[in-house]
Amino acid sequence: MTELATPTRRPLAWRVATVAAVREESVVARTLVLDVPDWPGHIAGQHVDVRLTAPDGYTAQRSYSLASAARASAGYAVSTVEILVQRIPRGEVSPWLCDIAMVGDQFEIRGPVGGYFVWEPSRPEPVLLVAGGSGIAPLMAMIRTRKEAGSRVPFRLIYSVRDPDTLIFGEELARRARDDHGLDVTIVYTRQTPPGWRRPPGRLDAVLLAEAGWPATLAPACYVCGPTGFVETVADLLVAAGHDPAAIRTERFGPTG
Amino acid sequence: MAVVTRGFTGRGRREVDLPPGQYLTDDFPVLSAGPTPRISLDEWRFEVADGDGTRQAWSWPELLALPSEEITTDIHCVTKWSKRGTHWRGVSLDTLLSGVDSDVGYVMAHSYGGYTTNLPMADVRDGKAWVAYEYEGEPLAPEHGGPARLLVPHLYFWKSAKWVRGLRLMATDEPGFWESAGYHMYGDPWREQRYWGD
Numbered sequence: 001m002t003e004l005a006t007p008t009r010r011p012l013a014w015r016v017a018t019v020a021a022v023r024e025e026s027v028v029a030r031t032l033v034l035d036v037p038d039w040p041g042h043i044a045g046q047h048v049d050v051r052l053t054a055p056d057g058y059t060a061q062r063s064y065s066l067a068s069a070a071r072a073s074a075g076y077a078v079s080t081v082e083i084l085v086q087r088i089p090r091g092e093v094s095p096w097l098c099d100i101a102m103v104g105d106q107f108e109i110r111g112p113v114g115g116y117f118v119w120e121p122s123r124p125e126p127v128l129l130v131a132g133g134s135g136i137a138p139l140m141a142m143i144r145t146r147k148e149a150g151s152r153v154p155f156r157l158i159y160s161v162r163d164p165d166t167l168i169f170g171e172e173l174a175r176r177a178r179d180d181h182g183l184d185v186t187i188v189y190t191r192q193t194p195p196g197w198r199r200p201p202g203r204l205d206a207v208l209l210a211e212a213g214w215p216a217t218l219a220p221a222c223y224v225c226g227p228t229g230f231v232e233t234v235a236d237l238l239v240a241a242g243h244d245p246a247a248i249r250t251e252r253f254g255p256t257g
Numbered sequence: 258m259a260v261v262t263r264g265f266t267g268r269g270r271r272e273v274d275l276p277p278g279q280y281l282t283d284d285f286p287v288l289s290a291g292p293t294p295r296i297s298l299d300e301w302r303f304e305v306a307d308g309d310g311t312r313q314a315w316s317w318p319e320l321l322a323l324p325s326e327e328i329t330t331d332i333h334c335v336t337k338w339s340k341r342g343t344h345w346r347g348v349s350l351d352t353l354l355s356g357v358d359s360d361v362g363y364v365m366a367h368s369y370g371g372y373t374t375n376l377p378m379a380d381v382r383d384g385k386a387w388v389a390y391e392y393e394g395e396p397l398a399p400e401h402g403g404p405a406r407l408l409v410p411h412l413y414f415w416k417s418a419k420w421v422r423g424l425r426l427m428a429t430d431e432p433g434f435w436e437s438a439g440y441h442m443y444g445d446p447w448r449e450q451r452y453w454g455d
């Protein structure tokens with residue numbers, strides 16, 4: 001547990017974010033492009049706190065990873081950032097972000113937060129990314145940052161989803177797997193695969209992790225993100241496969257596995 | 258100046274006695290930076306050390322032989338969830354620090370797996386902090402910090418170091434793991450001290 005990125009020591013003020021665009025990324029999740037004047041910039045992997053305010057002054061806060069590249073994303077000014085929100089049924093905040101928010105709506109965010117679950121293009125080691133469900137969000141920021149920074153560090157992404165409907169960023173990942181040199185993408189379907197898929201549905205296991213990941217001897221930097229149970233399982237598998245626990249960084253999004 | 262969010266009413270009702278920005282959950286979410294360490298009870302030690310080396314150490318059976326307390330408390334995680342009325346069993350840090358001078362200002366908690374977190378000595382004495390090894394009547398599960406974790410419930414829960422292995426006494430305050438990564442040095446939920454500068 002070393003090598004912390006050093007964010008600047010400035011108080012994190014609440015800023016007004018205006019929804020600039022919305023992109024549906026699957027049946028269950030959407031990207032919100034947010035216009036945030038004076039956005040200070042971020043490192044791939046960091047998150048923001050979102051605060052929604054009801055007319056009576058009641059507020060609710062939740063954390064969302066920044067999904068956009070650490071630099072300006074193509075086509076948008078530096079003051080825009082993107083978050084990827086998965087709809088949690090009966091949730092308080094995510095249904096508003098997924099179903100009600102539209103272009104022009106405003107709420108508050110503050111950040112960027114977190115200096116550990118981060119990747120910077122200056123790092124030389126190969127990278128293993130393992131995502132479950134919406135855990136793809138901060139890992140997508142790393143994949144996008146790698147491309148924009150022109151990094152040639154080899155990346156392997158293993159992405160576990162329930163079925164084709166819950167695959168987030170499916171098209172972009174397919175395109176990047178083709179165009180981003182040195183990026184390998186492996187999708188794992190746990191319940192139902194697309195027609196003609198080469199592997200029957202099943203959970204990510206040690207065999208698949210060995211096939212689609214990196215051997216521990218290469219000492220890759222590992223980033224694991226998703227629901228708590230998924231992260232626990234994958235981190236344990238990586239340790240059992242000989243990876244240095246200090247090289248495995250985790251971010252746990254939700255209580256359920 | 259808060260902006261009102263169009264179409265948002267808020268489902269969680271106004272829980273007046275929760276710290277600002279927190280919501281209640283019945284789950285027990287997990288916040289950790291890396292894999293869950295698995296620690297054998299044969300090798301487990303809890304040490305109180307100063308700059309010159311170890312002062313005092315307890316093995317697992319020695320810890321269990323100390324007087325324990327039952328603690329019922331609310332807990333507040335910096336990732337926004339709070340949990341009401343959780344039940345713990347553990348040894349008060351007053352017991353474990355009884356041999357330490359009262360003029361030591363701070364401690365750094367160290368954990369198996371490399372995690373650290375800093376605390377003022379005043380916040381771990383006088384019945385405010387424990388080394389806890391039971392949760393809801395069961396041995397503390399590894400993902401929640403077992404075999405034993407610190408329990409300092411009046412601060413954000415990252416201060417309640419999981420997999421704790423000891424305390425290092427410090428004359429001056431130094432940042433621990435999350436405190437070096439943008440989180441507040443003290444972490445009082447009632448003053449919403451989440452991040453640097455809060």
Ligand SMILES: Cc1cc2nc3c(=O)[nH]c(=O)nc-3n(C[C@H](O)[C@H](O)[C@H](O)COP(=O)(O)OP(=O)(O)OC[C@H]3O[C@@H](n4cnc5c(N)ncnc54)[C@H](O)[C@@H]3O)c2cc1C
Pocket residue numbers: 047062063064065066083084085086087088089090091092093094095134137138227251252253254255256282284336
């Ligand atoms: C550091 C961090 C980064 C995060 N980044 C993202 C992100 O990029 N994208 C994203 O979509 N979410 C992310 N989350 C999760 C997010 O903060 C919220 O927890 C989530 O959106 C649910 O909030 P809610 O208000 O809709 O549901 P709540 O009202 O909080 O919960 C409603 C019910 O759903 C359950 N629940 C909560 N979260 C989940 C979950 N993930 N899966 C299944 N059940 C759940 C709760 O236990 C509860 O029973 C992140 C969390 C953390 C801590």
